[in-house]
Amino acid sequence: MSAAPAIEVDGLAFRYPGAAEDSLRGVDLTIERGDFTAVVGGNGSGKTTLCKAFNGLVPHYWSGAFEGAVRVMGHDTRDLSVAALSHLVGYVYQDFGNQLVRPTVRDEVAFAPVNFGLPDHARRVDEALEALGIAHLADRYTWQLSGGQQHLVALASVMALRPGAVVVDEPVAELDPARATGIYEALSDLNARWGTTVVVIEHHAEFVARYARSAVLMADGAPVWHLPVREAMERSEDLDRHGVPAPQIVRAVRELAPGAPAPLTVGEAAGLLGGRDDRTVPATEPPATEPGPAAALTAAAPPVAEMTGVGHGYREVDGSRTRVLDGVDLTLREGERVALVGGNGAGKSTLLRLLTGLTAPGTGTVAVDGADTRSVRPAELADRVCLLYQRPERMFLKASVREDVAMFPLGRGREGADAEVAEVLERVRLAAVADRDGRLLSGGQQRRATLAIGLATRPSLLLLDEPTSSLDTASRDAVVAMLDALAGTIRCTVVATHDMHLVAEWAQRVVVLDGGGIAADTDPAGLFGDRALMDAVGLVPPQIVRLGLEMGLRPPPLSVEELVERERGALAGKGGPWARDVKR
Template identity: 75%
Template sequence: MTSTEAATGPGPADAPAVEVSDLAFRYPGADHDTLRGVDLRIERGDFVAVVGGNGSGKTTLCKTFNGLVPHYWSGTFEGRVRVLGRDTREVSVGALSHLVGYVYQDFGNQLVRPTVRDEVAFGPVNFGLPDHRERTDEAMELLGVAHLADRFTWQLSGGQQHLVALASVMALRPGVVVVDEPVAELDPARAARIYEVLEDLNRRLGTTVVVIEHHAEYVARYARSVVLMADGAPVWHLPTRAAMDRAEELERHGIPAPQVVRVARGLDPAAPPPLTVTEAADRLRSRHPHALPPDRRAVRVAGSEPTGETVAELAGVRHGYRGVGGDLSVVLDGLDLTLRDGERVALVGGNGAGKSTLLRLLTGLKVPREGTVRVGGTDTRTVRPNALADRVCHLYQRPEQMFLKDSVYEDVAMFPRGRGRTDTDTLVAEVLDRVGLSGLAGRDGRLLSGGQQRRATLAVGLATSPALLLLDEPTSSLDTASRDAVIAMLDALSGTIRCTVVATHDMHLVAEWAGRVLVLDGGRVAADTDPAGLFADTALMESVGLVAPEVTRLGLALGVEPPPLSVPELVSRLGGIPAEEVGERA
């Protein structure tokens, strides 16, 4: 008998993993249903991706699987949800935890024990599993966190914390595992590793895996079926290739098809969609064996050396953090860096590379243990952080930390009002309109969806009118439409903000927005380049755990030089429809 059976009793052997019938749910105080008329069946052993725009009901639906809805969120609940044959209204959340493992989007709040080992062991120990040590060690190895076993969870980077939260769930080996945004704060190499682990659990142990995902590339590569959510209900539930064949419909719901699918459609709209870079490359290589003769290869001219005035600079910066034992963990070591007027800088590197630490040093909230940080010519050691607030704005990796008031409007208005701006109301209205949140101005920012929170924090930053804007993972957890909106807003800021620095794992953002890329590794700048230069250096990319966008990897596989940065560029260079038309047809 398995641990799940021992705790809850075996369910019907032929029952699906999840069965939802005529489900409707409304949160307390809400004026409309978040879920409405939901009918859904997920078979045992499936690997399902739940996709849809922000606010479509994805997370609320999945929280009905582990009983948080309606046992914790006790709103208006109608219909039925069965998990492995058990009605979730008739089983407690504690009992359901033996059936459904859940990793939340706000995974930091899921960590309850001091060390990584304690956290991963927490479930197996408390459920009295005799093999809790083996499960703990296995889960840490699977997620690549064994070397962090004795570290305190609060010392970890956001990406490392996510890995630990996943390990703690996987140590229980439940029948169903739900992961909300599995790759939201992970570097691309670790993101692929997370999906490989989930795929292994699915195939080797028969675990039913449900992921809430915005990244269509991972959906195409790993999922077996796809549920598209819109307006609180599934639009359809289809096998993955059939789902990817509905590119236009996915696009309308804020989930553009993977780049390899859009490239294939741009070259041959009638062809079935490829699901991976390898599949697309094999197909295109057979059809376009000489697609790029020398006279057709594009040449991208490298940008000139920056000549703008200095906005901020770091000289000989060394910084780290002391653990409880007193040992210093060095994060930045002898860092020299100059940021100039007009630059769009992407700060990249693996989890724990020091990206967030560098941003905090630029705000003056932290001062380096050694070296100097100057913003606008001012040494950050000589002034309080609030004295720099008119020059630099830092938007946090965790958006919920930015909300201090009871409404988005008041959060956005707080800084300009505190500085005595007489046009505060006009400014706030303009900013909220730019980020598409005018209709949610009266809502508490802490109660918004993840994507809405990201846009709200950007509004907070815009209202400060800074010279230097620092953003930590601004596109994390956003659907692609919202991500593109953020990129467009960053584009529009070039006339009002002198320099923007974005710490990110999102290589699409790097490719589409950045003019300069700084690669952090080992506490230093390992490379100072542009997006094409970064992606062409495959040895560097591999060493720091970065993975280029699909379209770039496809171009490199086909011998395209320099590597393409967008779908229209690659389609045009392969002899397909003109670049300006690809966006309409791909």
């Protein structure tokens, strides 16, 4: 008799306590043992609720209206406790910070194996730490880590158990691109070596295409389909309609080579478009250490904020200090759209906090609108600077999203505050949930709610820490559109991000942090064209940039539309403003 599937869902319906409608409706789904399945769909489509039914949180913890059945490795989840189900299903949550319960990284990863009495617990811990590239953090305290590093620790703690199935909610949401690839490589290795069934909730179609073997598209609380991944990528219209646009390379091939199969990797796309056989890529790369033409446009604009010789660090528990920034000089000018990039722990979040005045620099000075942040109270600076935190739940202080958005304008006695709040909520597509507690919204809805809070402050300098993390592509595009629309009301916007699509599509200037200092100050094309710099700081260009580079396009295209336009122009024999090195 063959083994039962890893996960079987029959007629599942679920409604959260107090909710007006079901979050899941009539779900039928089978995930076979050893599969690598991606669950995709727009924010609020029911992805996370479905996956929480796999480890028993639904209905044992969220004890709402539950109908149907969920079986894991043949066991009905209603017959086992959440603790018992943890032997079968490991889960890394979207709010992974709340999952860490032990002081040091090694303690955290060892917690479950030790408490389950596994005799090889030490080896399991070492293997998990090594697999995720965090062995060097083993003796660090978890609260000292960056958000991305904490995410890696949470995943390592689950991987150490080697359960039959592992569910990871947004595995790359707060990781730099190099570590994001490393996470998926580790999950793929776990899947291949131990036969572990892997389920990921993912918004990045690129990772789905490259690593998953099947994909489930969720919409309105139920699967639209469950298909092999290449077939899923062929359903680009379905993906677009449900807020998950197909990967950039699929869209490019669809435009330039209609009828060709959907590529799953950049190499496949380059082959389909003739990128490898009939083109030559130049051996040299343009430097990225100087600002490009776009950045030069604002070089003479008045400064909004200035950092001079700024150094900052944090005191460890043992009394030593960790240096995060060292001798940073940076001027942010009016009209600039600045992306702040770098690997996890490079100091991006620290730099943003210094600009708010909430943190004073250890050395050097920080000035906003000419005022030294040491001499102005943070409450006064709040009229000029707004920081939207990496963890959205930290922004919710009231009983509803509407009240949170209204808190600043009402507190400042601003006329027309109610109408302004209503307009902001409409712009971020949250009017329908405006009276709900922000802490109970989906991760993507929380991100949009924090942006609404920031928009309502109308600051001179808007700082955003990972604003597109956990957003579906439609919501991410909406954030980009809203940031574009702020040009007339906000003097300067700075975004700390790992989202290279956001860098390519929105940023005018890119500041690269590495080793405590500024490794480069350039524009998106200059950054993506410098492979040595990208490799050194652990960044990976968007798919369309990598495809353009393989096709010999210099500078690299920053969007699908640009690549298609340039390629069609080249095929038609038309010249253009871009340099190319092409053999036909």
